[in-house]
Amino acid sequence: MTTAELNKMGERARRAAYELQTMKQQDKEIELLKCAEYLSIYKEEILAANAEDIKRATEAGMHPGMIDRLRLDDARIEAMADGMRQVVKLKDPCGEVMEEFTRPNGLKIRKVRVPIGVIGIIYESRPNVTADAFALTFKSGNAVILKGGSDAISSNIAIVNLMRKSLMSSGLNPDFVQLIEDTDRKVTQAFMKLNKYVDVLIPRGGAGLIKSVVEKSTIPVIETGTGNCHIYVDKYADLDKAVPIIVNAKTQRIGVCNACESLVVHKEVARLLMPRLAELLKEFQVEIRGDEYACDILPDAVPATKDDWGKEYLDYIVSLKTVGSVEEAVEHINKYNTKHSEAIITEDKTTAQYFMDRVDAACVYVNASTRFTDGFEFGFGAEIGISTQKLHARGPMGLKELTSYKYQIYGTGQIRT
Amino acid sequence: MTTAELNKMGERARRAAYELQTMKQQDKEIELLKCAEYLSIYKEEILAANAEDIKRATEAGMHPGMIDRLRLDDARIEAMADGMRQVVKLKDPCGEVMEEFTRPNGLKIRKVRVPIGVIGIIYESRPNVTADAFALTFKSGNAVILKGGSDAISSNIAIVNLMRKSLMSSGLNPDFVQLIEDTDRKVTQAFMKLNKYVDVLIPRGGAGLIKSVVEKSTIPVIETGTGNCHIYVDKYADLDKAVPIIVNAKTQRIGVCNACESLVVHKEVARLLMPRLAELLKEFQVEIRGDEYACDILPDAVPATKDDWGKEYLDYIVSLKTVGSVEEAVEHINKYNTKHSEAIITEDKTTAQYFMDRVDAACVYVNASTRFTDGFEFGFGAEIGISTQKLHARGPMGLKELTSYKYQIYGTGQIRT
Numbered sequence: 001m002t003t004a005e006l007n008k009m010g011e012r013a014r015r016a017a018y019e020l021q022t023m024k025q026q027d028k029e030i031e032l033l034k035c036a037e038y039l040s041i042y043k044e045e046i047l048a049a050n051a052e053d054i055k056r057a058t059e060a061g062m063h064p065g066m067i068d069r070l071r072l073d074d075a076r077i078e079a080m081a082d083g084m085r086q087v088v089k090l091k092d093p094c095g096e097v098m099e100e101f102t103r104p105n106g107l108k109i110r111k112v113r114v115p116i117g118v119i120g121i122i123y124e125s126r127p128n129v130t131a132d133a134f135a136l137t138f139k140s141g142n143a144v145i146l147k148g149g150s151d152a153i154s155s156n157i158a159i160v161n162l163m164r165k166s167l168m169s170s171g172l173n174p175d176f177v178q179l180i181e182d183t184d185r186k187v188t189q190a191f192m193k194l195n196k197y198v199d200v201l202i203p204r205g206g207a208g209l210i211k212s213v214v215e216k217s218t219i220p221v222i223e224t225g226t227g228n229c230h231i232y233v234d235k236y237a238d239l240d241k242a243v244p245i246i247v248n249a250k251t252q253r254i255g256v257c258n259a260c261e262s263l264v265v266h267k268e269v270a271r272l273l274m275p276r277l278a279e280l281l282k283e284f285q286v287e288i289r290g291d292e293y294a295c296d297i298l299p300d301a302v303p304a305t306k307d308d309w310g311k312e313y314l315d316y317i318v319s320l321k322t323v324g325s326v327e328e329a330v331e332h333i334n335k336y337n338t339k340h341s342e343a344i345i346t347e348d349k350t351t352a353q354y355f356m357d358r359v360d361a362a363c364v365y366v367n368a369s370t371r372f373t374d375g376f377e378f379g380f381g382a383e384i385g386i387s388t389q390k391l392h393a394r395g396p397m398g399l400k401e402l403t404s405y406k407y408q409i410y411g412t413g414q415i416r417t
Numbered sequence: 418m419t420t421a422e423l424n425k426m427g428e429r430a431r432r433a434a435y436e437l438q439t440m441k442q443q444d445k446e447i448e449l450l451k452c453a454e455y456l457s458i459y460k461e462e463i464l465a466a467n468a469e470d471i472k473r474a475t476e477a478g479m480h481p482g483m484i485d486r487l488r489l490d491d492a493r494i495e496a497m498a499d500g501m502r503q504v505v506k507l508k509d510p511c512g513e514v515m516e517e518f519t520r521p522n523g524l525k526i527r528k529v530r531v532p533i534g535v536i537g538i539i540y541e542s543r544p545n546v547t548a549d550a551f552a553l554t555f556k557s558g559n560a561v562i563l564k565g566g567s568d569a570i571s572s573n574i575a576i577v578n579l580m581r582k583s584l585m586s587s588g589l590n591p592d593f594v595q596l597i598e599d600t601d602r603k604v605t606q607a608f609m610k611l612n613k614y615v616d617v618l619i620p621r622g623g624a625g626l627i628k629s630v631v632e633k634s635t636i637p638v639i640e641t642g643t644g645n646c647h648i649y650v651d652k653y654a655d656l657d658k659a660v661p662i663i664v665n666a667k668t669q670r671i672g673v674c675n676a677c678e679s680l681v682v683h684k685e686v687a688r689l690l691m692p693r694l695a696e697l698l699k700e701f702q703v704e705i706r707g708d709e710y711a712c713d714i715l716p717d718a719v720p721a722t723k724d725d726w727g728k729e730y731l732d733y734i735v736s737l738k739t740v741g742s743v744e745e746a747v748e749h750i751n752k753y754n755t756k757h758s759e760a761i762i763t764e765d766k767t768t769a770q771y772f773m774d775r776v777d778a779a780c781v782y783v784n785a786s787t788r789f790t791d792g793f794e795f796g797f798g799a800e801i802g803i804s805t806q807k808l809h810a811r812g813p814m815g816l817k818e819l820t821s822y823k824y825q826i827y828g829t830g831q832i833r834t
Contacts, residue, residue, distance in 0.1 A: 018751065022774055103796060107785060116807050117777065195631070199807045214612070218632050220640075220808045241830040248832035334435065356825045357439055360534065368524060368828025377833070378824075379520060390533050390616045390821035391637045392809040404807035407795075408773045411785025413658040415665035416794070 001182035003190055009145065009178055010197025013118045016175035017143035021115050025092040028139055031170055036084040038166045039131065039159075043077045049158035050127065057151055069126050070151055080131045080159075083382070087135040090381040093400045094141045108410040115141030116404045117199040120191065121384075122213055124149035124205040130159045133204075134177045136384050140402040143176050145198065147191055149205075150183035157181055192217040199404075200392075204385055207312065222392060224385035227257035227340035228312045229370040232329040232355065234346035235268040241367050242345040243277055249343070249369040251284040255314050257386060258341050258373040262309065262319040264329045267293065270322050274298055281318070290320040309336040326351050330358045337361060339388045341370040362388060362395035418599035420607055426562065426595055427614025430535045433592035434560035438532050442509040445556055448587055453501040455583045456548065456576075460494045466575035467544065474568055486543050487568055497548045497576075500799070504552040507798040510817045511558045525827040532558030533821045534616040537608065538801075539630055541566035541622040547576045550621075551594045553801050557819040560593050562615065564608055566622075567600035574598055609634040616821075617809075621802055624729065639809060641802035644674035644757035645729045646787040649746040649772065651763035652685040658784050659762040660694055666760070666786040668701040672731045674803060675758050675790040679726065679736040681746045684710065687739050691715055698735070707737040726753040743768050747775045754778060756805045758787040779805060779812035 039046070050072040057067050099111040119142045123129045130148060137144040148156040156179055164174035180191060192201060192213060200220050203213040207226045214221055231249060233242045249260035265273060274297050278288060288294070289308045290301040301320065308319040309332070323329045326344075333342055343365035344355040352366040363373045373396060375383025380398030387393045393401035456463070467489040474484050516528040536559045538550045547565060554561040565573040573596055581591035597608060609618060609630060617637050620630040624643045631638055648666060650659045666677035682690060691714050695705060705711070706725045707718040718737065725736040726749070740746045743761075750759055760782035761772040769783040780790045790813060792800025797815030804810045810818035 018775065018777070101796065103794070107789060109795065215635050220637065220806060222808070223637075238830075244832055245830065252833055358435065360435070361823065363824045363826060365826045365828060368826060368831040369833050371833040372524060372826065372831070373824075377520070378526065379518065389637060391639070394821055395824050404811055406778065407780045407790075407812050409780060409782045409785060409789065411782060413655075413662065414785040414789065415661050416669055416786050416788040 001180065001184070001187050006180075006187065006190055006194065007197070009180070010118070010194045012175040013143045013145050013178060014197045016173045017115065017117045019173050020138070020141050020143055020176055021094075021117075023141065028092065028141075029088045031167065031172060032084055032088045032135060032139060034170065035135075035163050035166045036081040036088075038162045039077055039081040039084070042162050043074065045162065046072060046077055046155060046158045049154040052154040053127075053152055062151070070155075072127060072155060076128065080128045083128070083132055084135045087139050087382055090139060090399055092139060092141070093403050098405060105414050106412060107414055110408045110410075111405050112408055113400075113403050114406050116402060118143050118145065118197055119402065120145045120147070120194070120198045120201040120219065122147045122188065122191075122201065122203045122205075122209065124151075124209055127152040127155035127159060129204060130156045130179075131163075132382070133384065134160075134163055136382060136399060137402060138176055140399045142402055145178050145180065145191070147180045147188055153181065153183055189216060192219060195219050202385055222385070222387050222397070223389040224387055224397075225257050226312055226338045226388060227259070227386075228261050228310060228336060228338045229258060229341045229343075230262045230264055230333045230337060231260050231343045231345065231370065232264040232326070232333065233266060233269060233273055234326060234329075234344055234348065234351055235266040236348035236351060237266075237269055237273075237345040238347050238367075239269065239273050239276070242273060243280065245343070245345060245367070245369050246277060247280050247284075249371050250281065250286060250318050251316070252369075252371055254316060256371075257312075258370050259314070260318065260343075260370055261311065261313050262321065262336070264321050264323055264332055265294070266326075266329070267322050267324055270294065271297055274320075285316055287317045288320050289317065291322055293322040294320045312338065326354055330355060334358075334360050339390075340386065341365065341373040343368060343370050362386070418597065418601070418604050423597075423604065423607055423611065424614070426597070427535070427611045429592040430560045430562050430595060431614045433590045434532065434534045436590050437555070437558050437560055437593055438511075438534075440558065445509065445558075446505045448584065448589060449501055449505045449552060449556060451587065452552075452580050452583045453498040453505075455579045456494055456498040456501070459579050460491065462579065463489060463494055463572060463575045466571040469571040470544075470569055479568070483568075487572075489544060489572060493545065497545045500545070500549055501552045504556050504799055507556060507816055509556060509558070510820050515822060522831050523829060524831055527825045527827075528822050529825055530817075530820050531823050533819060535560050535562065535614055536819065537562045537564070537611070537615045537618040537636065539564045539605065539608075539618065539620045539622075539626065541568075541626055544569040544572035544576060546621060547573045547596075548580075549799070550801065551577075551580055553799060553816060554819060555593055557816045559819055562595050562597065562608070564597045564605055570598065570600055606633060609636060612636050619802055639802070639804050639814070640806040641804055641814075642674050643729055643755045643805060644676070644803075645678050645727060645753060645755045646675060646758045646760075647679045647681055647750045647754060648677050648760045648762065648787065649681040649743070649750065650683060650686060650690055651743060651746075651761055651765065651768055652683040653765035653768060654683075654686055654690075654762040655764050655784075656686065656690050656693070659690060660697065662760070662762060662784070662786050663694060664697050664701075666788050667698065667703060667735050668733070669786075669788055671733060673788075674729075675787050676731070677735065677787050678728065678730050679738065679753070681738050681740055681749055682711070683743075683746070684739050684741055687711065688714055691737075702733050704734045705737050706734060708739055710739040711737045729755065743771055747772060751775075751777050756807075757803065758782065758790040760785060760787050779803070
């Protein structure tokens with residue numbers, strides 16, 4: 001794909017975005033339901049394309065776990081269609097008057113929520129992200145340019161072609177969704193500099209992908225995903241709450257960004273908590289990497305190295321740091337966290353609020369599992385990702401986070417003096 | 418300045434930001450008033466430093482207009498101090514509970530407004546920006562690292578040192594404000610990659626500076642400033658409103674981003690409007706660069722070239738494009754504008770709303786001058802810049818736009834199943 005072709009794609013996306021920004025909510029909903037139907041009706045096309053991806057992956061010797069992530073079947077395609085139908089039910093945030101005020105000179109100023117325009121999404125994960133990302137961007141009035149991973153390229157092409165087919169048969173602009181089919185790295189790099197046509201770039205995937213996009217993109221990026229999440233067990237903790245929360249946050253799903261990766265424990269409760277906790281974590285074969293104080297108490301614990309504190313394991317491993325105060329806990333967490341989700345277990349309200357006000361993260365919890373940082377769990381209905389930066393959106397990003405605003409100002413001839 | 422020193426500076430800023438985020442509104446106000454006093458009391462120090470800048474600039478043969486921008490005197494220092502006192506009066510946006518809801522599982526979620534953290538500002542303009550930027554970031558609870566232009570370096574050092582002196586004498590952390598004194602380009606480039614310590618970078622200055630920061634920074638940037646603003650005179654326009662609005666937007670101050678740079682005129686009113694307008698613009702020696710149709714009507718007009726439509730003149734020049742419909746006007750504007758401020762002059766409400774809903778800009782006006790796009794005019798009290806991007810903030814950025822949010826979640830032992 002040449003730069004000229006990429007520019008043309010951007011131009012088409014921009015034009016599509018201008019059409020989409022005034023499309024009625026009901027019309028968007030009808031179209032999304034139709035797209036969901038298309039996924040069901042034409043699933044054989046998707047399955048055939050997916051078989052090509054699986055064949056290539058198998059021949060290349062891909063890990064069976066990875067191949068499973070790539071694989072689509074009837075149930076997974078139905079789940080994709082259902083996800084789309086769920087998005088239909090969400091409230092369209094656009095058009096909302098966020099503020100309205102009149103100036104002394106009579107100018108009436110309205111701050112109105114509008115779509116962002118053109119969103120670029122670079123992802124490497126499962127092909128269902130393709131349908132999911134289209135549904136969310138379309139419902140929020142944005143045109144989207146997708147750049148999926150090369151592993152799933154055939155599946156992604158099939159899914160996007162179906163969406164475009166549905167749009168065209170409804171007399172709509174198919175460029176509401178476009179896919180960059182060329183998986184050459186150079187094309188991706190050029191895409192990341194398409195500032196003229198793309199308003200925001202959202203990377204979805206592992207830490208490597210996200211770092212690369214943040215470093216190379218000249219388009220504004222929303223950084224998502226990496227989570228080195230801590231749970232701090234305070235000296236005023238109710239250990240009957242602490243234990244199940246930690247076990248849940250560490251073991252319920254290890255490969256996700258809101259899983260707990262590190263424990264911070266007040267020394268006054270360490271002797272009581274840790275053996276009890278270690279026993280339960282042992283059932284899940286969780287390796288504990290502790291500091292000296294922790295290793296003294298837990299003979300099975302592995303001594304932590306300096307690298308452990310900043311690590312997102314995404315595995316059955318947890319680091320364990322002991323502290324003498326909540327102040328020390330906050331300092332440790334702010335030094336090593338990725339600003340994602342952090343929790344304190346305490347029955348003391350003042351300590352809880354101290355922690356919540358000072359820990360620098362998108363989501364700070366008292367007496368609950370960090371696993372709740374999620375668009376569905378927050379009631380947003382769906383999410384495009386979890387932002388770990390502070391600009392624009394923080395935490396789970398639903399439809400509202402895919403919008404911007406504009407000021408509409410009504411005058412009667414005012415000039416500035 | 419070495420990279421290690423720059424990192425140390427970032428680390429100090431981050432630490433300062435953590436202190437500042439919980440500082441009481443009243444304490445911030447008292448300190449800001451003291452800083453304003455310091456500007457007055459120690460103005461001789463600033464004037465002496467400024468004299469060095471002026472001397473260097475004069476020796477280097479700087480244009481007298483530029484030297485004037487650089488120069489400080491008693492009145493300008495008093496204006497700086499007054500600006501600071503104005504910021505004291507603004508409402509501190511931090512701590513506001515933006516949303517609050519309880520989930521079916523009992524989790525109570527509060528979305529709370531918090532400072533962004535560490536803000537970097539790269540600017541090249543007058544030394545008063547130094548005091549101004551400190552006041553706004555401090556009041557909104559953010560630590561700031563300033564990187565001013567080399568022309569004003571002595572003045573900037575003097576001003577920042579005064580602020581730090583005031584902070585220290587109050588027993589506060591002087592690192593709430595830091596200045597990068599090394600004006601080497603390499604230092605600036607390293608600063609733009611200080612992601613670990615700087616949450617957002619705001620460039621303030623000309624188009625060249627902004628472009629350079631957008632291209633080189635890996636820190637999230639808020640793009641500000643460039644404005645190729647249009648006024649569209651519709652066929653239903655009241656010409657008695659159109660004429661003074663255009664004259665105001667074009668001539669009241671030519672060097673600012675919200676000045677009008679281009680006129681788009683419906684052909685049905687062109688013959689009536691243009692001669693009348695041209696006569697008035699002539700008084701200000703405004704050169705009109707028109708399309709063929711316009712030049713036919715206005716014998717004095719210069720034929721526009723293709724380059725004219727996208728140009729921010731910041732001069733006594735205006736381009737003039739004639740169109741046959743509001744649709745054509747919108748298309749032209751969306752093609753060439755910088756998403757800053759755009760106006761329509763019309764008495765027809767449907768046409769006005771059509772324009773406002775479809776023109777892609779931070780501020781869209783009906784029957785008013787584009788010159789109102791300004792923090793003071795919007796009632797924000799002050800502004801750090803005017804955002805022309807769609808992420809985070811759009812249009813005039815006041816204190817609120819220098820904040821982020823976090824979710825504080827109150828549980829009673831909830832785990833995810």
